[in-house]
Amino acid sequence: MAVSRSAAIAAVLLAAGCAATEARAQEAEGFFELRVSEGPREIVTVLVRDSAVLLPARRVLELLEVRIDSFAAGRMLAASLQPEGVVLLFDVQEGVVQGMAGRGPLPESGAVWRGAELFVETGLLASTLGVLWNMDFSALVIDFSQTGHLPLVRRLRRARQREALARQERMRPLEVSPRRASLDGAVLDWRLISGTRDPLSSSTLDLALGVQLLGGGLSVEQSVQSGPLGVSSRFGGSWFKAWPEGSRVRQLGVGDVLGFGRESRPLRGIALSNAPFLRPAEFGMEVFTGRLGPGWEVELYRGGELLRYEPVAEDGTYRFSVPVIYGANSLQAVGYGPHGELIRRELMVELSPRMLPAKKFEYGISLGECRNPLCDHLVQADMRYGALDRLTLQAGLEAFRNDSLGWAWHPYAALTGMPHRSLSLGADLVLNGFLRFRGDLVTSSDFQLRVQHTRFDTSITVPVLHSGFQLHRTELSWFWRPRWLGGGTFVQAAASASAVPGGTQTQFRVASVSRLGNLRVTGAFQRVATSAGAVSFASQTLELQGDAVVSRWPRQLAGTLITARLQLDPDSGLMAGVLGFGKRVMPALRVDLQGGWRRHSGVSLDLSLTASAPYARATSRNFYSSQTGVQGTQLVEGSLLWDSGAQVVRLGGGRLSGRTAMAGVVFVDENGNGRHDSGELAVQAVRLTVGSRSVLTDSLGRFQANDLVPFEETIVEIDTLSLANPLWIPAALAYSVRPGPNAVTYVEIPLVAGGEVSGWVRFEDSGTGVAGVRVVLEELETGSVREMVTFSDGAFYAMGLRPGRYRLSIDAEQAGVMGWEVGATELVIDPSTAGRTLENVELRVRRRP
Template identity: 20%
Template sequence: MMKNKFSVGYSAFRRFIMIIPIFFVVKILFIFMLVSSFSTYEEKFGSTVIKMKSIDPDPVAYDLFPVNVIIEGVGSFDLDVLYTENDLLFINIEDLFRALKVPCTDGVKGISVEGFIGNAYQPYSIDFAKGIIKVGDRTIRTDDKLLKESGILYMESSLFAKAFGIILDFNYRSLTIKLKADFELPVVKQMRLEKIRSNIADIKGEVVVDTLISRDYHLFKFGTLDWSASSFQNWKSAANNAFGLSLGTELLYGEANISMNYFSQYKFDDRQLQYRWNWVDNDKTLIKQAQVGKISVPLISFINAPLVGASIRNSPTTVRKAKGSYIINEIAEPNWTVELYINNVLVDFTTADASGAFRFNVPIVYGFTTLKLKYYGPTGEERTEEREMNVPYTVMATNEFEYGLSAGIVQDGDGSRFGKGEFNYGVNRILTVGGGIEYLSSLPSDGFIPYATATLQPFSRLILNGEYVHGVRSKGVLNYYITKEILLELDYAKYVEGQKVTIFNSNEERKAKLSIPLRYKKINGFFRLDYSQLVYSAFSYNYATAMFSVYYKQFSTNASTQINWVSEKDPFITNDLVLGYRLKNNYVIRSSVRYNASSSSFISYTTELEKRIAKGYLSASFQKNIISDDYYINLGCKYDFSFARTAVSGSQSKFNSGTSISAQGSLAFGAGNGYIHSNNNSSVGKGGIVLYPFLDLNHNGIFDKEEHLVKLSVARANGAKTIISEKDSIVRIPNLNSFTDYVLEFNDSDLSNIAWRFKHNTYKVLVDPNQFMRIDVPILAMGEISGMAYMEKENELKGIGRILIKIYEKNSDKVVVETLSEYDGYIYKLGLKPGEYRACVDPEQLSNLNFIAEPACRYFTIKTSEEGDIVDGIDFILKKNKE
């Protein structure tokens, strides 16, 4: 720093003198003054410079300044160095090894260091008195390359490569050192292991935080409301109106939701009324989940009516990933965004292509699993589909046991009774077995259906699943990843002839699927081939599809072929082609055509045009059905307000006309300060968090009356959107999944005052159902101290760096915090709570340096202040100990 500043000024001055020769004499005088201005180590600080076998007996002048050490893949840190007039760089070896996590301990009298280094953990020692470095069996003798300055041990930078294989590339202009090593540095190894542990923790769903916020239980608390209304007017018939209302509460410590749907053209019955109470506690052992009301249960038998009853399980709702995955392929609307939830946790999302096709690579998770797909239109339309039937595998960790019990009445008009008990057990890391019994009183036999399952996963790319249902079927599924992304699925089921449990009346069911992702530069897509066969006694029905979907920049296309045939008869073949292109100014155009390859004729064609606007879109479409000689024209507009999603459309066909209008939204109560959160998505079944960041003046963690809120610039919550109110400084986080853990993160650098600190930087919050949870976030106003460390020599004071200052509570020997003086002697420390303290120079360091400090300690008080108290004058003068 001193050298850098001087060199810039000197170069400018030199150019000035060369331009004006009349000042030549001044130039000579200046250079003379420059050379004479260098100070020796003894002249500056009066310390001992150890030189062994020195060629030049005179002391060396130097600059002391910090540099930034950069390690690729790790990061950087600051380090104090000495830079001599001979352009030699001396490194603080103890600080460097401490940063690299290399073991390093002081030797006798503080003039040697020793430890272990390298992949083989070779012992090393550096003797500064004798100028000898030993690493394993090697011995290196130095020539004036080891220095001790102010009690700090320094080694010349080139010796690190020779002795330890650590290369230090110093750039004087940027004051940086690029560090490389020919072995795995301990700090690199530590980061690698931490990343592995972090990945394992992510798989297990474990998150390390400093504060846990558990649920706040209530016997009853009302919190959320969903509403919807729609009307369709057909000019040739009566209007069709629909209304929906849902209420969400906490009841008896669980989530209670009730909803009602009314349709003007249908008589109301109890099937239009939905209600369910849901309780979750993943910390329990015997029962982790319970449901009462209209429940959903994985079924073997076919039930085409709601099931009213109760169920309990000991499986958690958390996502614990196992090895492997499987693929689901579905159809949505074109260009819609689709989210995949496993046990109510978002794990992936994708965008449907121009035909609406999409695919997910679903990770296999331990235990009972529920899948949920959420569909979002280009302007935010939402449609949710519960999926509990299509989870093909249940995989358990070794020696883990899960069970489920369900019972209820089927609303089929006959009051059929239903019951089911099931279990799964992890035999070892590759085998899971399960089984159970299902009962349905409406079956013609005794109604009992025993079954057994087994899942075998010898390695992550191969999964085999077998199922035997007594008197119903035997089934096997194979999933095999031919490559990392190409998946082959084989599915075979053989049904007992005459069984009445399922709706299948075929003897056998055979399926084969092949999924191949496509990636080439900027082109993305996938190819899918499906084949299904139903074998009956007299014939077999076959169905095959081939789909090819590609995205390239603004262009998307989807081509598919469907083939149907019965036994040896001629097949019926249809082809579909969809093209989509995103134009400038948010216009999207799509065209599609359907072709009958069997008769070589077109079936229909469609053209659509959309104009995206800020919170909605305008659309126009034309469809022509050639077979029925009909057409369909539609004009529509959708717009999302903050409180509701609305849509208006008008349609015209060859024989009819119609209009429609719809709106839906939700309300969430209890968001603090009388605020009601309105939303255009559903809020029932969701929860929220309300944060009250406040300045905790007395540091008791409680929001007292005399304390006030602090407006935050940012607040982070995983998988959630935070809303910071300009009016009242309250932070609201709505639309969170109930009974799910969320991690909140706060950074001290985001606060408007440098003296403020969050008492806790990370919170793990378990969200209550159908309500906002209040969390007070204390912010502490911390004090700071400043001063100088001086070295006295011949009645002259000069700043001295690397002096360790320890800060204690006033009447205690407990060290609260430590700090080192900077290279110019400046002492600074921020982060002290209000209270009485004493600051002392480290007595051990004083003993090693043979110094005394005046005074030995300084007493000071940090006062309570909103802006943070500042105490200066923490000065110390170090002198040679003459005793």
């Protein structure tokens, strides 16, 4: 709020001129402006006694949205600071004060009743609330700072977060359509693996050449192996393309591909499907309901990210329709009361990847040579349909041919359903294969229970689906994290029981993991029992492991991971002991050293070196034991990538065949045409997010991100805080690119000089400037808001504005409280040099009669 300083001072002087009684200290009523950090400003009536300023406690508490629990005029005022429930008390009759600083005697001059209002000395009220304060008597201003715990400030922070969420939902990245050619790009992957003892006689060289052909990825692979029996080689190749926006066919692969069926199986043939190449994380919508008191607000979070906000209806109910994703959805509903009360409720939904949204149909067909040594040919046909929101049906056929045993046909049917958001049930029937039932109970992120029972058909002829020896098998897993232990401890257990002709086998393992500061401790017990007729055998093992990362001391070991593990047999004693150290000694080099003793193999030493660079990646793993001596494996791999747009060969440190890369330049677009023209400045040291990867531009403004997923949308964003010039802003908030495989997609990211707006807020009648006014500048296309506060002469200024249309106005809440009438002005920031700066913009304020 802002008020004429001369009027406020005149009011204080007028009050101070009143005669004071002899029984009362010199005092006067006046007006001060109370400014709350991150909150509003309001003119309040104060009581000035000698040199002290007393604030109206009840009005201040109401302004800060602190809940008032009890009020007795002339005696006491009691309130509570939510959600912590801190008691605030001013009891004048008993002479007691209580608040954030604790409970103590009320100073004689600290609080005084005037009629039905309790006035409290400013410093005492601030300490009771737990805030800092500062007073400028000449300007008649009192500032409250460090107010983040107050209910009002918490609510305003949530409001700003909701505004950011609303703006984010309105924003859409700028779609970039990369150049497409029938033949584009080229990538060569190489990998060399050799043994430590005799690298020439035990080595493997893998080469893979990939190009982009007809919009798909063509890959040819050659593997050469040398061993004790001589040299052997293997050749393969494939072509694969995806149509993300297609409906009838979305994937097609020819050659060495994965089939589409009940399970993905490698084959050499053809495979096509209308299933998405990369299944979207979002599954559909889930409705959550609840009930709270009137005046409450509810926010819904997933992983700390705000998803939705709803005020509670008049009848106290709330309802969310929220997008849920495949896998675990750990949601948290947070309710905020009208006075800062806080209630949390956890919601859990876990969606199986086998489920489809309602009325969604997918198919997959594949046939060719079987890459499993147990079969020679393979045919797969699969169909899935979302019958209901939480019920998916599946049916199909898998057929395997073994040249000596003939064909084995396995029609199948399956269903997956969720009768409750915490419970998932399923059944699979494979003719001449098995019958399986499964159930998953996930009530929260702290409790999971999974059960599966399978009965096998032992008359199977081609044993691809299972071994053919088991009769039935039951598996159970359990996870529990007791919150009353602080969330740092959890217990997990797994058990299985199998029956084979003439015997059984059971396994059981339970482990407890606790985190104590920087130390993680794991204790486990395992039992394996086997019986065959009258003969039975059982083994039991105890394990104890601890690991910790050295944080600061000693400095030479900072960042080192230390691991210790003991394994014991309850009957025979110690079986093994291991101590390990791991540390990144250089930005591109990590060393892991582990030494130990095992009862059956003696002393052992394990040394691993891992090095990574932009052009190659290497791993050296060497193992010594007193029984076998030295053994090990050395691996070096990298890639060469032809960038047809820049006409250069780029180096990569991993396999890129079948993947994609993105490169580009960040530059200042002087002429506004969106292209990097000769003479335009390329900007270095700019951080970008490309998909899930973070990259930095080099001295020529260039960036590169490798190992990206082809065909799917990749979002490119600039970290504006990394821009050296605060006047530079990205021409677009984000860019959406769908890169093709085995090629580099080139993207130019233009920066533009931001616009500037300056002007005044003035009273219409007098023309004088108005200080302390909150001026709001809203970008109409995106909804993003910039706020400014006018200077003492009513002037305001904003810089770094993106070209576009804006609405300039005064904060509506402030205008309403002050009794002002004011309109809005539309502005246009033009990308041209002349249109970037708008000066002498005026907002006229009219006082309501």
